Amino acid sequence: xxxxxxxxxxxxxxxxxxxxxxxxxxxxxxxxxxxxxxxxxxxxxxxxxxxxxxxxxxxxxxxxxxxxxxxxxxxxxxxxxxxxxxxxxxxxxxxxxxxxxxxxxxxxxxxxxxxxxxxxxxxxxxxxxxxxxxxxxxxxxxxxxxxxxxxxxxxxxxxxxxxxxxxxxxxxxxxxxxxxxxxxxxxxxxxxxxxxxxxxxxxxxxxxxxxxxxxxxxxxxxxxxxxxxxxxxxxxxxxxxxxxxxxxxxxxxxxxxxxxxxxxxxxxxxxxxxxxxxxxxxxxxxxxxxxxxxxxxxxxxxxxxxxxxxxxxxxxxxxxxxxxxxxxxxxxxxxxxxxxxxxxxxxxxxxxxxxxxxxxxxxxxxxxxxxxxxxxxxxxxxxxxxxxxxxxxxxxxxxxxxxxxxxxxxxxxxxxxxxxxxxxxxxxxxxxxxxxxxxxxxxxxxxxxxxxxxxxxxxxxxxxxxxxxxxxxxxxxxxxxxxxxxxxxxxxxxxxxxxxxxxxxxxxxxxxxxxxxxxxxxxxxxxxxxxxxxxxxxxxxxxxxxxxxxxxxxxxx
RNA sequence: UGGGGUGUGGCCAAGCGGUAAGGCACGGGACUUUGACUCCCGCAUGCGUAGGUUCAAAUCCUGCCACCCCAGCCA
Numbered sequence: 001x002x003x004x005x006x007x008x009x010x011x012x013x014x015x016x017x018x019x020x021x022x023x024x025x026x027x028x029x030x031x032x033x034x035x036x037x038x039x040x041x042x043x044x045x046x047x048x049x050x051x052x053x054x055x056x057x058x059x060x061x062x063x064x065x066x067x068x069x070x071x072x073x074x075x076x077x078x079x080x081x082x083x084x085x086x087x088x089x090x091x092x093x094x095x096x097x098x099x100x101x102x103x104x105x106x107x108x109x110x111x112x113x114x115x116x117x118x119x120x121x122x123x124x125x126x127x128x129x130x131x132x133x134x135x136x137x138x139x140x141x142x143x144x145x146x147x148x149x150x151x152x153x154x155x156x157x158x159x160x161x162x163x164x165x166x167x168x169x170x171x172x173x174x175x176x177x178x179x180x181x182x183x184x185x186x187x188x189x190x191x192x193x194x195x196x197x198x199x200x201x202x203x204x205x206x207x208x209x210x211x212x213x214x215x216x217x218x219x220x221x222x223x224x225x226x227x228x229x230x231x232x233x234x235x236x237x238x239x240x241x242x243x244x245x246x247x248x249x250x251x252x253x254x255x256x257x258x259x260x261x262x263x264x265x266x267x268x269x270x271x272x273x274x275x276x277x278x279x280x281x282x283x284x285x286x287x288x289x290x291x292x293x294x295x296x297x298x299x300x301x302x303x304x305x306x307x308x309x310x311x312x313x314x315x316x317x318x319x320x321x322x323x324x325x326x327x328x329x330x331x332x333x334x335x336x337x338x339x340x341x342x343x344x345x346x347x348x349x350x351x352x353x354x355x356x357x358x359x360x361x362x363x364x365x366x367x368x369x370x371x372x373x374x375x376x377x378x379x380x381x382x383x384x385x386x387x388x389x390x391x392x393x394x395x396x397x398x399x400x401x402x403x404x405x406x407x408x409x410x411x412x413x414x415x416x417x418x419x420x421x422x423x424x425x426x427x428x429x430x431x432x433x434x435x436x437x438x439x440x441x442x443x444x445x446x447x448x449x450x451x452x453x454x455x456x457x458x459x460x461x462x463x464x465x466x467x468x469x470x471x472x473x474x475x476x477x478x479x480x481x482x483x484x485x486x487x488x489x490x491x492x493x494x495x496x497x498x499x500x501x502x503x504x505x506x507x508x509x510x511x512x513x514x515x516x517x518x519x520x521x522x523x524x525x526x527x528x529x530x531x532x533x534x535x536x537x538x539x540x541x542x543x544x545x546x547x548x549x550x551x552x553x554x555x556x557x
Numbered sequence: 558u559g560g561g562g563u564g565u566g567g568c569c570a571a572g573c574g575g576u577a578a579g580g581c582a583c584g585g586g587a588c589u590u591u592g593a594c595u596c597c598c599g600c601a602u603g604c605g606u607a608g609g610u611u612c613a614a615a616u617c618c619u620g621c622c623a624c625c626c627c628a629g630c631c632a
Contacts, residue, residue, distance in 0.1 A: 009573090033632055068631060125630050132628055136559045139628090170630055180560035182628050191630035210632050234561050234627055256562090263568080311580065313570050315563095318625055322568045325581045335594060370594070401592080410590055444590045455590045479568095523591045551592045 004055075005314035007048070007255055011056060011225060020253060026058030027224045030084070031065045031098075031217070034076035034198075036269045038083045040290045040305065040326070044260040047309035049227055050089045061221055062091035066099045067213045069197035077198075083292040088302045098217050099199045105208045105216050106160065108246040109171055109190060113152045117245050118189060119144055120155040121172045128170075131177075132185050138178030139185045145174060159192055162205045166192050173212075175241065183238045187211055211235055215242040218252040226252045229259040230316060260312065261320040264474035265290045266482050266489060280490055281475070285532075287542050288475040288497050298472065299518050299528035299544030300326075304333040323474060327545045334518050334526045334544070339367045339374065342412065342457045343506040343521040343541075345469050347386040349432040349461065352417060355383040360462065363413045363443075368520075377509050381414050385458040386505040388523075392433045394422065399554065401454040403433060409454040412522065416441040416452055457522040459505045467539040469504040470530065473497050504541075512536045518544060 003009045014021040028049040032042065053060040062084065066072050084091075112118035121144045123131065133139030156171055158164065171190035179185055189212040194205050208216075218226045226239075233256045243251055261267060266275070267290060275281050275289070284291055287298035295305065308329040312321050342365075360382045367374040392403040403409050403419045410416050417435040425431050440447035444455070477494045510519075514536050518528045525546035534540040 005570095031632095035632085065632070071631070128630075129628075134559085134628060138559090167630060172630095182560080184560095185628085188630050193630080207630095209630075214632085230562075231626055232632090236561090258563090311569085313580095315570070317563060317570090319569060322581065325569075328581060331593090340591080369591080399592090412590060414590095452590080454592080457591075520591085520593085523593070525593095547591075547593050549592070554592090 001056075006316070007052060007225070007227065007257065007314055008055070010253075010255055011052070014224070014253065015056070020251075021224045024224055026053055026056035027061070027222055028053045028058065028227060029061040029063050029218065029221060029223050031063045031214070032080050033065045033068070033072060034080060035068075035071040035073070036076060036273070037284050038080055038292045039267055039272070040262065040292065040295065041260045041267050042083075043087060043292060043305050044309045044312070045227070045229070046084060046087060046089060047306055048257065048314055051310065052225070052227070058224075059094065060089070060091065061094040061096060061223070063096040063098065063217060063221070065210070065214070065217070066097055066197070066199065067208050067210060068193075069200075069207065070193060070195040072198055074198045079293070086292070086296060086302055087306060094221075096217075096221065097199055098213055099197060101213075101217055101220055102200065102204055102208070104220065105213060106206075108216055109156065109208070109212070110153060111246055112173070112189075113156060113171070114149050115245065116149055116174065118152070118171055118173050119147045119149075120152040120159070120169050121145075121186075121188075122169045125167060128188070132182065133177070135182070141177050142172065142186065145186070156190075159190070159206050160204070162194075164192055166194055166205075168192060171206075173238075173241070175238075181234055181237055183211065183235050184241070187238060211238050212242055215239045215252065215254075216246070216248075219243060219248045219250045222250050223252045224250075226254040228254060228256055230256050230318075232256055256316065257314050258316055258319055260309075261318075261482070262290060262323050262326065263320055263479040264323045264476045264481070266476070268482070271482070271489065275475075275490070278490070280493060287470070287472050287530075297531055297542065299526060299542055300330055301333050301337075301518070304330040307333065320480070330545050331526070331548070334520065336370055338518045338520040338526055340365075340369070340522050341507055341510060341519045342379065342459055343467070343469070343504060343510075343519075343524065343527070344386040344388050344457065344459050345471070345501050345504045345521070345524060346389045347459075347503065347505050348389040348392060348430060350385045350387045350417075350458065351432050351434050352383050352385070352437045353420065353434055354436040357383055359383070360460075365413045379413070379507055379509070380460045380463045381411075382460050382462050384461040385411070386461055386464065387433065387456060387458050389430070391456045392419070392422065392430070394430075399551070402456060403435070403454075408452055409456055410441075410444045410452045411437075411458050412455050413444055414442075414458070415439075416444065416446055457524075459507050461505075463508050464505045465508060465511055465539065467504045467506045467510070467541060468533075469501040469527070469541045469543065471499040471501065471543045473499075506539065506541075510539065513539065520547075523547065 030049045050060045121142045131140045170188045172186045175184045177185050190206050236254050285293035285297045362378050364376045396404045408418045415437040417437045420434045423432040475497045481489045481492050526544040527541040530540040530542050
C-alpha cells in the first residue's frame with residue numbers, strides 16, 4: 001500500500017508483522033467538543049480521520065468529547081452531526097459521548113489511587129499554579145502528595161458524593177514535579193464542578209480532565225490511531241502514562257499533525273465568535289466565514305471541501321494554505337456540474353435600434369458546454385435587452401474588446417451587434433446603450449465569416465426576473481489577519497467583502513426556483529440561492545466564487 | 558544545555574543515500590459564441606546554515622541559526 005502522508009507511513013509500520021497493531025483493524029475517531037460550530041479546519045481533521053480509516057479498511061467513530069459541562073451544549077451536537085453528514089461521512093452506529101464513560105473513568109481513577117499513582121490534593125488552583133514551577137525551574141511537591149491511598153480513595157468518593165465545594169480539592173496524578181514537560185508535573189485528573197451537564201444532568205459533580213479522559217475514551221473504543229493536532233504533542237507522554245497505569249483494554253497510539261490555517265480568514269473559535277456577536281457578519285453561517293455552515297451557505301460543495309482537504313496534504317509543518325486554493329477546488333467541481341444561465345448583475349439597457357419594436361424571437365442555449373447531455377433551454381430576445389454595465393465603454397482602451405462606439409460584439413447565441421453610442425442623463429450617467437444588429441448573423445455567426453472576438457451575455461427586458469445578488473469577497477484583505485495576537489483584526493475587515501446588487505436581472509428560466517444547487521452566471525461566476533433569504537418570488541443569490549478573470553487581473557495595478 | 562516540535566520555490570507538498578514529483582499562485586502562448594474551461598511552455602545548479610562521512614547527501618553525522626507549542630481545576 002502506498003502512503004499518502006507520514007501518518008499512513010506510521011500506520012503501515014504498525015500493521016506490519018511485528019508492528020504495534022499487527023493483525024488489528026485500523027480504528028480512528030473524530031472527537032469534537034460540542035462547544036461551537038465546525039469550520040474548515042475541523043473538516044481537515046474529519047477528512048484525515050475518516051479517509052485514513054477507509055483507506056486501511058477500518059472504521060472511524062464520531063465522539064463528543066463532553067468532559068467540561070460548563071462549556072458544552074446540545075445544540076452544537078446536532079450541528080456537528082449535520083455538518084459531518086453533509087461532508088459525506090457516516091459513522092453508522094458508532095456515535096459516542098465521553099460522558100457515557102464517566103463511570104468507567106471513575107473506576108480507573110480509583111485504580112490509580114490504589115496503586116499510589118494519584119492522590120487527592122487540597123491546594124487551591126492558585127497554589128497549584130504557584131507550586132508548578134516555571135518552564136525552566138522544577139515544581140514543588142504538593143503537601144498532599146504522599147497522602148495514603150485509603151485516605152485519597154475515601155476523599156475521592158466523597159468528592160463524587162458532593163461533600164465538597166467546587167474547586168476545594170482535585171485528584172492529581174503522581175508523576176514528576178521536576179519534569180521538563182509541564183504536563184507531567186502531577187497534572188489534575190479530576191475537578192469538582194457543579195455545572196449542569198447536557199447529558200448526565202446533575203449525576204456528577206466531578207469531571208475528568210481531557211488528559212485523563214481522552215486516552216480512556218480511545219482505549220474503550222478500541223481506537224488504534226488517535227490523530228490530533230500538534231499542540232497535543234507534549235501531552236502524549238501523559239496519554240501513554242494513563243494507558244500504562246490503568247488496566248487498559250487497548251493501547252492506542254496518538255499521532256499529531258498540523259492544523260489548517262487559511263489566508264484572509266480567522267479560524268479561532270474566539271475570533272469567529274466575536275465577529276458574530278459584534279455583528280460584523282450575519283451569524284455563524286455568514287457566507288464569508290470559514291465555518292462549514294458558512295461555506296455551505298456560500299455554495300461550497302462537500303466534494304470541493306473534501307477534495308481540498310485531501311490535496312493540501314498532511315504534515316507537521318505549521319502551514320497556511322492560500323484561500324485561492326480552496327476557491328480553485330470549488331471552481332473545478334462546479335465547472336463540471338453547474339448549469340449555465342445568463343444574469344446581468346449590474347444592468348444597463350441596450351437598445352437595438354434597427355430591430356422591430358414588437359418582434360420577439362427565441363434562441364436555444366446549451367445548459368453546460370462541459371456536458372452536452374444536459375441539454376438546452378430557451379431564452380427570448382427582443383429590441384431591448386439588459387447588458388452588464390462593464391461591457392460598455394464610451395472609449396476604447398487597450399485590450400478592451402467589448403462594446404464601444406463603432407465596435408462589434410456578439411450577443412451570446414443571438415446576433416452580432418455594432419455599438420452606435422449611448423444616452424446620458426443630466427448628471428452624465430449612462431442610461432442606455434445603442435446598437436444595430438446584423439440580421440444575417442442569427443445564432444451569432446456572421447454570414448461573411450468575419451471573426452468576432454467578444455461575446456457578451458444579456459437578458460431580455462421583456463422576459464426576465466429581478467433578483468438580489470450578493471457579491472462576496474474575502475472577509476479580510478490581509479492575507480494574515482490572524483498573525484499579531486493583540487491587533488484588532490476587526491479593523492482589518494474588507495469593507496467590500498459584501499456588495500449587494502438589489503436590481504440584478506436574471507433569465508426567466510430561473511423563475512420560481514427554490515432547489516438548492518449552483519449555477520454558473522455566464523462570464524461572472526458561480527452562484528447559489530441564499531438558503532435563508534431567497535423566496536421563489538424574490539430570488540436572492542450568493543456569489544460562491546467568481547470565474548477567473550484575466551481581463552480584470554490585467555487591468556489592476 | 559527546561560521540555561517538545563518544525564525548517565524543500567510566493568503558498569501547500571512529494572522525497573526515506575543515486576543526482577529536486579505534483580498542485581495552487583504567477584508569467585507567456587494556443588484554442589474559444591463564457592477574456593471561463595481545456596491544452597502547451599516557463600517557473601529551486603537548489604532543499605535553514607556551516608562543516609563532516611561517502612564514488613554519490615534534501616536524504617547519514619556534528620555544530621549553529623530561525624520559527625512554533627507548553628506554566629487552565631479548557632480541549
